[in-house]
Amino acid sequence: MAGPLHLIVNPVAGHGKASEFVNSTVLPILENFSTQYEIHTTTSPGNAGVIGKRLASTQGNGTVQVAIVGGDGTFHEFIEGVNQIEGVRWEVVLFPFGTANALFSSLFPPSGSLDKYQAVIDTLPSAPVQETAHQLSSLFSFLSKSSPVNLPITRTTITSTSEQHHEKIVSHVLLSTSLHASILHDSEALRETHPGVERFKNAAQQNASKLFYATVSLESGANVEQWDPRIDKWVQPFTTTQPSEGEGVVRIEGPFSYFLSTSTVDRLEPTFVISPLTQLGQFNDAQGYVYVTIIRPLRDPLITTTQPEERKAKLSARAFEVVGQAYANGNHVNLTLPLKGDKLKLELENKGEGEPVVEVFRCTSFAWTPSSPSEGEYEGLERGNERLVCADGALHTIPQGGVAMVKLQEKRGDQGFYVYT
Numbered sequence: 492m493a494g495p496l497h498l499i500v501n502p503v504a505g506h507g508k509a510s511e512f513v514n515s516t517v518l519p520i521l522e523n524f525s526t527q528y529e530i531h532t533t534t535s536p537g538n539a540g541v542i543g544k545r546l547a548s549t550q551g552n553g554t555v556q557v558a559i560v561g562g563d564g565t566f567h568e569f570i571e572g573v574n575q576i577e578g579v580r581w582e583v584v585l586f587p588f589g590t591a592n593a594l595f596s597s598l599f600p601p602s603g604s605l606d607k608y609q610a611v612i613d614t615l616p617s618a619p620v621q622e623t624a625h626q627l628s629s630l631f632s633f634l635s636k637s638s639p640v641n642l643p644i645t646r647t648t649i650t651s652t653s654e655q656h657h658e659k660i661v662s663h664v665l666l667s668t669s670l671h672a673s674i675l676h677d678s679e680a681l682r683e684t685h686p687g688v689e690r691f692k693n694a695a696q697q698n699a700s701k702l703f704y705a706t707v708s709l710e711s712g713a714n715v716e717q718w719d720p721r722i723d724k725w726v727q728p729f730t731t732t733q734p735s736e737g738e739g740v741v742r743i744e745g746p747f748s749y750f751l752s753t754s755t756v757d758r759l760e761p762t763f764v765i766s767p768l769t770q771l772g773q774f775n776d777a778q779g780y781v782y783v784t785i786i787r788p789l790r791d792p793l794i795t796t797t798q799p800e801e802r803k804a805k806l807s808a809r810a811f812e813v814v815g816q817a818y819a820n821g822n823h824v825n826l827t828l829p830l831k832g833d834k835l836k837l838e839l840e841n842k843g844e845g846e847p848v849v850e851v852f853r854c855t856s857f858a859w860t861p862s863s864p865s866e867g868e869y870e871g872l873e874r875g876n877e878r879l880v881c882a883d884g885a886l887h888t889i890p891q892g893g894v895a896m897v898k899l900q901e902k903r904g905d906q907g908f909y910v911y912t
C-alpha cells in the first residue's frame with residue numbers, strides 16, 4: 492500500500508494561490524474519491540526537501556505518493572532533499588502553482604485534451620471550468636490509476652583544475668549556459684530597478700549579441716545523435732567534426748550564443764517550446780536522453796559576411812528571429828542556413844537545403860569547458876560570461892580553468908521519481 496497522498500504546498504510560489512486552490516478545489520475532489528491525504532505546507536526556502544526526508548523516514552521503503560502544489564523550484568527542492576535516499580519510489584502528482592511551470596506545461600501542453608480523464612471528471616459533483624480542469628490534469632491521471640512515468644534526474648559536477656572546488660548539483664528541468672543563463676543572471680540584477688517582466692526583455696537585449704567561448708564534449712552509451720529537420724530523423728552528427736572510430740565523443744567548438752540541455756521538458760513556459768524533440772515517458776525501462784539545443788552564430792553567413800561594426804545589431808536581430816520561433820511550436824529547429832557559397836542569400840529558410848541553424852543533439856552526458864580568458868575574440872562582438880551555469884533556475888559559476896560535467900543519473904530499478912502524466 493502506498494499510504495496517503497502527501498500534499499506539499501508552497502504558499503508563496505507563483506501568485507500565492509496554492510493553499511486556497513488546495514482547500515477549495517483539490518480537497519473536495521480527494522474526499523469525493525475517498526482518497527486519504529495529508530497536507531504539508533512549506534515554511535521556508537528548502538523546506539520541501541526537509542518534508543521529503545521526513546516522509547521517507549516515516550513511510551519506510553516502498554512507494555510514497557506526493558503532490559507538489561507549487562512550481563518547478565518547489566519540486567527541485569523536494570528532489571534535492573530526497574534524491575540520495577535509497578529504497579523509495581516517489582509517485583508524484585503535479586499542480587502548476589509556480590510562475591513558469593516548465594515541467595507541468597511540458598507534460599500537459601495548453602492544447603492537450605482531457606478526454607481520457609472524462610470518466611473521472613464525470614464522477615465529480617460539478618464539472619470544473621476549463622482552466623481549473625487543466626490545472627487538475629495530473630490529479631486526474633492519478634485518480635484514473637494511470638501508470639506514472641519515470642522522471643530522469645541530471646547530476647552536474649562543477650570542478651576546478653585543482654579539484655579544490657567540487658560542487659554537485661541535481662536538476663530535473665534544465666541545465667543551461669550562455670544566453671539563457673546570462674538572461675537569468677542579469678534579470679536578477681535588474682529586479683530592483685525593473686520589478687516587472689520587462690527586466691527579462693532588457694536582460695535578453697543585453698546578452699543576445701554576445702559570444703560565449705567554450706568547448707563541449709557530448710557522450711553517449713550508444714551513439715550521440717543529431718536531429719536533421721530536413722528528413723525528420725535522428726542521424727550521426729553532421730555539423731561537427733566526426734568522432735574518430737571507437738572514441739564515441741562528439742566535440743563541439745564554440746563560440747556559442749545559446750546552449751540549453753534538458754531530459755524532461757520540451758518547453759520552459761506553456762508556449763515557449765525550446766526543446767521540441769524532448770520526449771518523456773518513452774524510456775521507462777531505460778535512462779532516457781539529455782537533449783542539447785545549441786546556436787553557434789559563426790556558422791551563420793549573415794554574421795560572418797557582415798562588417799564588424801554591424802555584427803552586433805545583426806546577431807541580436809538573428810537571435811530574436813531564431814529563438815522567437817520557439818513560440819511557434821518549436822519551429823526554430825526547422826530553420827536552415829543559406830547554402831554555403833550562395834553569397835546573395837542570407838535569409839533563413841524553413842527546412843531548406845542548408846544546415847540547421849539550431850543544432851539539436853541527444854546524448855547521455857556532456858562536459859562544458861569554458862575557454863580561458865585569453866582564447867577567443869571575434870571583432871565587433873562582445874564576449875559573455877561562459878562560466879555561468881543555470882540549473883533549474885539557480886545560478887552557479889564554474890571556477891577559472893574548471894569544467895561542468897553533466898550526466899543522467901542511473902536508474903535504480905523502479906525507485907526514483909515517477910510523475911503522473
Ligand SMILES: Nc1ncnc2c1ncn2[C@@H]1O[C@H](COP(=O)(O)OP(=O)(O)OP(=O)(O)O)[C@@H](O)[C@H]1O
Pocket residue numbers: 501502503504505506533534535536537538561562563564565566568588589590591592593884
Ligand atoms: N514558506 C515559504 N516562504 C518563503 N519562500 C518559500 C516558502 N516555501 C518555499 N519557498 C521558496 O519559494 C520558491 C519559489 O517556489 P517555486 O519555484 O515553486 O515557484 P516559482 O518560482 O513561482 O515558479 P517556477 O519555479 O515554476 O518558475 C522556492 O524556491 C522556495 O525556496
